[in-house]
Amino acid sequence: MDLAIEVENLVKIYGKGGSGIKALDGISMKIPKASTYGLFGPNGSGKTTLISILVGLILPTSGNAKVLGFDVVKESVEIRRRVGLLPEGFGFYDHMTALENLVFLATLDKIPSDQRKKRALETLEMVGLKDRANDKVSTFSRGMRQRLGIAQALLKDPELLIFDEPTVGIDPEGAAEFRNLVKSMNKEGKTILMSTHLLYEVGMVCTHAAVIRGGKLLVQGSVEELYQSVREAKGYRYELRVKSGIDMLLQEIRSISDVIEIKQNENHVTVLSRREIWGELLPLVSKPQFKDAVESLKPIEPSWDEIYRFYQEGG
Amino acid sequence: MISDALSIARKEFTDTITSKRLWLIVGVLLLFSVASTYSTIFRVITAFQQAGRPVASVFSAIATTMAYMAPLLGIALAFDAISGERERGTLRILLSRPIYREDVINGKIISALAVISLAVTLSSFAAVSISILLHNIAVTMDDIARVCLFIVFSIVFSFAYYAFSLFISTLSSKSSHSLIISIGIWIFFAFILSAISSLIATAVLGPPPVRSFQAFNMSQRQFRNFTSPSIFPQEYLDYMRREAEISSMIQAFSINYHYTQITSLLFGYATRPIEFSRRTLTSIPTVISTRLIDIVVLIVFPIVFLFASYMIFTRRQEK
Numbered sequence: 001m002d003l004a005i006e007v008e009n010l011v012k013i014y015g016k017g018g019s020g021i022k023a024l025d026g027i028s029m030k031i032p033k034a035s036t037y038g039l040f041g042p043n044g045s046g047k048t049t050l051i052s053i054l055v056g057l058i059l060p061t062s063g064n065a066k067v068l069g070f071d072v073v074k075e076s077v078e079i080r081r082r083v084g085l086l087p088e089g090f091g092f093y094d095h096m097t098a099l100e101n102l103v104f105l106a107t108l109d110k111i112p113s114d115q116r117k118k119r120a121l122e123t124l125e126m127v128g129l130k131d132r133a134n135d136k137v138s139t140f141s142r143g144m145r146q147r148l149g150i151a152q153a154l155l156k157d158p159e160l161l162i163f164d165e166p167t168v169g170i171d172p173e174g175a176a177e178f179r180n181l182v183k184s185m186n187k188e189g190k191t192i193l194m195s196t197h198l199l200y201e202v203g204m205v206c207t208h209a210a211v212i213r214g215g216k217l218l219v220q221g222s223v224e225e226l227y228q229s230v231r232e233a234k235g236y237r238y239e240l241r242v243k244s245g246i247d248m249l250l251q252e253i254r255s256i257s258d259v260i261e262i263k264q265n266e267n268h269v270t271v272l273s274r275r276e277i278w279g280e281l282l283p284l285v286s287k288p289q290f291k292d293a294v295e296s297l298k299p300i301e302p303s304w305d306e307i308y309r310f311y312q313e314g315g
Numbered sequence: 316m317i318s319d320a321l322s323i324a325r326k327e328f329t330d331t332i333t334s335k336r337l338w339l340i341v342g343v344l345l346l347f348s349v350a351s352t353y354s355t356i357f358r359v360i361t362a363f364q365q366a367g368r369p370v371a372s373v374f375s376a377i378a379t380t381m382a383y384m385a386p387l388l389g390i391a392l393a394f395d396a397i398s399g400e401r402e403r404g405t406l407r408i409l410l411s412r413p414i415y416r417e418d419v420i421n422g423k424i425i426s427a428l429a430v431i432s433l434a435v436t437l438s439s440f441a442a443v444s445i446s447i448l449l450h451n452i453a454v455t456m457d458d459i460a461r462v463c464l465f466i467v468f469s470i471v472f473s474f475a476y477y478a479f480s481l482f483i484s485t486l487s488s489k490s491s492h493s494l495i496i497s498i499g500i501w502i503f504f505a506f507i508l509s510a511i512s513s514l515i516a517t518a519v520l521g522p523p524p525v526r527s528f529q530a531f532n533m534s535q536r537q538f539r540n541f542t543s544p545s546i547f548p549q550e551y552l553d554y555m556r557r558e559a560e561i562s563s564m565i566q567a568f569s570i571n572y573h574y575t576q577i578t579s580l581l582f583g584y585a586t587r588p589i590e591f592s593r594r595t596l597t598s599i600p601t602v603i604s605t606r607l608i609d610i611v612v613l614i615v616f617p618i619v620f621l622f623a624s625y626m627i628f629t630r631r632q633e634k
Contacts, residue, residue: 052632052633055411057407057410057411057632057633058632058633059632077413077414077415078413080411080412080413080414081413085411087404087407087408087411088407089404089407090404090405090407090408091403091404091405091407091408092403092405092408093330093405094403095330104322104326105408105412107322108319108322108323108409108412108413108414109412109413110413149408152408
């Protein structure tokens with residue numbers, strides 16, 4: 001597997017001596033290239049510290065990390081040359097226009113002088129701010145600043161994008177646009193590492209995810225692997241939308257081996273089973289005698305809230 | 316890399332020279348300099364008949380104003396140089412670029428040096444020119460050389476306060492804290508330390524001799540011989556000298572003191588009451604050799620604080 005980021009037993013302690021705060025406690029992770037990797041955890045779990053180490057803004061206390069093959073301690077400038085970062089709590093020069101801000105940052109990104117303005121306008125267009133290019137940043141709303149933040153991360157057309165809490169402050173429409181942007185960049189083959197404390201975001205855009213808490217990695221893997229592990233532990237769930245007269249149907253479902261529980265709430269029926277029974281449920285509801293009584297049948301994936309709680313409780 | 320530092324310096328320079336803050340300080344400096352030449356020139360020419368080099372009195376008035384304003388210029392440029400970037404979150408964006416942390420602070424220092432040089436040179440030449448025209452004074456090459464030297468020392472003096480304020484800004488996460496500390500130190504060095512030093516000197520030496528000041532009943536001729544033993548008894552002059560020595564020793568901790576020592580000798584104005592009788596200007600080479608220690612202190616002070624700022628900023632880890 002080609003890796004974009006490889007972290008091994010990373011420890012970060014703020015402060016010295018016994019009073020030091022352990023922000024990262026032996027984290028190891030592997031982020032494949034061309035994945036959209038969601039780093040989920042509550043506030044103060046160590047996400048920003050991990051990201052800051054990955055781009056060389058702070059040094060780890062111990063452990064190793066490589067980003068795109070470069071060591072985070074010895075080759076941080078090379079990493080930042082190839083990585084677009086949207087840091088948490090960033091800001092812009094308010095007295096300058098959006099375009100001036102981006103052209104200045106493009107200079108530091110070593111983009112050739114004849115391409116800076118063009119590239120800045122391209123990224124502004126990508127985030128829907130091209131018509132505000134010549135407006136001072138002081139006139140921007142929080143959501144617009146966040147979008148401008150995404151634009152500055154895209155300036156150097158990086159191989160790897162790291163977004164720290166990217167949708168904070170963006171309205172739902174803007175957040176949806178951001179997720180679409182992430183998906184399209186991922187389709188182009190870019191690797192995206194995205195930290196968030198919003199569970200649903202992970203499920204919406206990520207191909208891989210990790211749960212971090214108290215500086216420790218609780219779990220990591222592909223989104224499907226995480227779903228599967230929770231399903232195996234907590235059971236498989238299916239939802240039927242039904243009309244009246246389904247007693248016979250429920251009786252037949254109950255007879256399927258490993259069905260643990262059937263709950264009916266008016267015209268909703270939830271079936272919980274120890275194993276995958278989709279192959280048995282579908283033919284059953286398709287039978288002529290039940291066909292009219294069942295409006296729909298679908299499997300219910302574990303929610304990210306459940307996944308988080310599951311791993312928080314020890315997996 | 317120097318190109319990154321220069322890119323940051325270019326942006327900083329543009330930001331600063333288009334800011335109201337800078338031009339307000341330059342304007343106030345200019346206004347006070349020109350205004351103070353009026354009171355000084357009349358006092359010196361009329362009372363002391365120092366008509367031989369009236370231009371020196373103009374320069375001395377400007378130097379007095381510069382002694383107060385140059386630190387404010389340095390502080391205004393530095394107090395939020397790093398802490399402001401931290402507060403606004405722009406430091407995070409800057410440090411996420413493929414640059415070294417040194418480039419950020421180097422860029423700011425280069426820009427500040429350029430702005431201070433520009434502001435001090437412009438305001439000094441403008442103040443001198445306006446005053447010379449207003450008072451219709453003839454200027455010699457020696458006067459011009461003195462002004463140029465004064466500008467160089469004023470730039471270093473202002474830069475010394477820049478370096479100190481940058482050091483505070485590097486340590487601080489809030490610009491308001493940085494500003495308060497920097498201004499507090501300026502007030503202490505500019506106003507409080509001289510008062511404290513006099514108090515300490517008096518405490519060490521005890522009260523001055525009883526038979527002392529008869530100047531209120533002096534004739535004009537006696538007044539010209541202000542420090543002659545016939546007016547001040549030797550006992551009193553010794554007391555004043557010892558008081559001045561102790562006071563100078565204490566004030567040597569202040570960068571303002573060293574700057575004033577240099578400019579006072581350069582333009583021949585009095586820094587202490589006992590020196591009112593100085594009539595001839597000291598030659599420039601003599602000024603430099605006499606005030607060499609003050610010049611060294613003026614140069615070393617900013618270097619020390621720049622080095623400290625540099626070390627703290629480059630080693631500090633910003634999430």
